[in-house]
Amino acid sequence: MLMGMTTMHTRTLGTTGPQVSALALGCMGMSPKLYGDADRAESIATIHAALEAGVTLLDTGDFYTMGHNEMLIGEALRTAPAARREQAQVSVKFGALRDADGGWNGMDGRPEAVKNFAAYSLQRLGVDHIDVYRIARLDPAVPIEETVGAIAELVGQGYVRHIGLSEVGAETIRRAAATASIADVQFEYALISRDIEREVLPTTRELGIAITAYGVLSRGLISGHFTAGRQLAPNDWRAMTPRFQGDNLQHNLNLVDALRKIAEQKGVTVAQIAIAWVLSRGTDIVPLIGARTRVQLAESLGALEVTLDAADLAAIEEAVPADAAAGDRYPASQMAHLEA
Numbered sequence: 420m421l422m423g424m425t426t427m428h429t430r431t432l433g434t435t436g437p438q439v440s441a442l443a444l445g446c447m448g449m450s451p452k453l454y455g456d457a458d459r460a461e462s463i464a465t466i467h468a469a470l471e472a473g474v475t476l477l478d479t480g481d482f483y484t485m486g487h488n489e490m491l492i493g494e495a496l497r498t499a500p501a502a503r504r505e506q507a508q509v510s511v512k513f514g515a516l517r518d519a520d521g522g523w524n525g526m527d528g529r530p531e532a533v534k535n536f537a538a539y540s541l542q543r544l545g546v547d548h549i550d551v552y553r554i555a556r557l558d559p560a561v562p563i564e565e566t567v568g569a570i571a572e573l574v575g576q577g578y579v580r581h582i583g584l585s586e587v588g589a590e591t592i593r594r595a596a597a598t599a600s601i602a603d604v605q606f607e608y609a610l611i612s613r614d615i616e617r618e619v620l621p622t623t624r625e626l627g628i629a630i631t632a633y634g635v636l637s638r639g640l641i642s643g644h645f646t647a648g649r650q651l652a653p654n655d656w657r658a659m660t661p662r663f664q665g666d667n668l669q670h671n672l673n674l675v676d677a678l679r680k681i682a683e684q685k686g687v688t689v690a691q692i693a694i695a696w697v698l699s700r701g702t703d704i705v706p707l708i709g710a711r712t713r714v715q716l717a718e719s720l721g722a723l724e725v726t727l728d729a730a731d732l733a734a735i736e737e738a739v740p741a742d743a744a745a746g747d748r749y750p751a752s753q754m755a756h757l758e759a
């Protein structure tokens with residue numbers, strides 16, 4: 420298995436955006452009540468190890484356990500060596516309205532809400548600017564021009580550097596890009612989640628916008644470590660997700676077994692094949708790896724050393740055809756908030 424020293428490459432977030440590490444770290448699973456429990460000390464050690472390995476971009480959302488994730492990143496940045504802290508770039512999603520008991524109450528993309536969310540995020544993160552700022556889902560009651568326009572004002576004031584989008588369709592991307600420069604669109608993209616190939620990716624490519632890809636391991640399902648017998652905790656969101664349930668789960672794990680044969684032949688791991696495949700789809704795509712331990716991080720970074728040639732790509736495509744997954748990628752209530 421490829422582990423240990425890797426060379427960090429860089430990619431650019433769109434024609435107007437910043438240069439970032441080719442692999443970014445998604446920190447969501449480091450907060451409790453998302454993927455079950457989380458280990459605070461290990462989470463901070465993982466962020467430090469990522470920065471040490473040359474990862475620059477850290478992704479979070481202000482609603483990930485109601486500010487918990489931002490405060491965790493804030494602590495990791497405060498306790499990192501100065502040089503590492505200075506190289507860090509933080510990407511923040513906002514807009515989701517929460518209940519104290521964890522419930523979800525839709526989105527708020529009104530300009531005054533955008534400015535309010537940002538003020539709190541800056542404080543929790545302990546930074547003077549946010550590198551990339553985006554609404555997590557479209558607020559259907561607020562034209563995207565108004566939401567993006569408010570972020571553009573924050574750019575003008577120096578509180579935000581770049582503007583992103585998340586899980587929106589081609590038309591919204593065009594309208595947003597006509598309002599201000601858009602660096603990247605965040606979207607689920609993995610061997611078993613290929614929706615963006617239909618409309619979103621051709622649109623972002625036409626407009627010179629990058630993709631930051633999440634769920635590259637389909638939230639651990641195609642990590643190669645997930646087993647049918649694993650009991651997900653009641654506070655693990657994945658337990659509610661169709662892909663992790665019943666016959667769907669077994670079907671999807673059979674796809675992982677097919678992938679495992681290819682990984683073994685190449686002397687790499689399933690997770691490394693899955694991440695390397697997303698990396699191979701274009702230099703405009705930056706995977707947000709969801710590692711929450713140093714061991715997972717080291718394995719994931721090993722994907723940077725995996726080269727997939729035409730024969731490998733054909734074998735992967737045969738093992739896991741584009742629409743091979745069983746079950747939606749979100750529970751039905753949350754699918755309703757996805758535009759594309």
Ligand SMILES: NC(=O)c1ccc[n+]([C@@H]2O[C@H](COP(=O)([O-])OP(=O)(O)OC[C@H]3O[C@@H](n4cnc5c(N)ncnc54)[C@H](OP(=O)(O)O)[C@@H]3O)[C@@H](O)[C@H]2O)c1
Nearest residue numbers: 445446447448478633634635636637638639642709715718
């Ligand atoms: N824009 C959006 O709508 C949106 C939505 C979701 C996420 N995101 C962002 O994208 C980031 C990544 O998403 P994700 O966390 O779902 O990604 P992911 O990489 O598909 O899944 C992460 C999970 O997979 C398992 N895992 C990760 N690396 C592994 C490894 N090397 N070996 C074994 N298991 C591994 C871990 O679960 P176990 O430890 O339980 O095995 C981990 O919590 C998030 O942190 C968040 O910042 C954005």
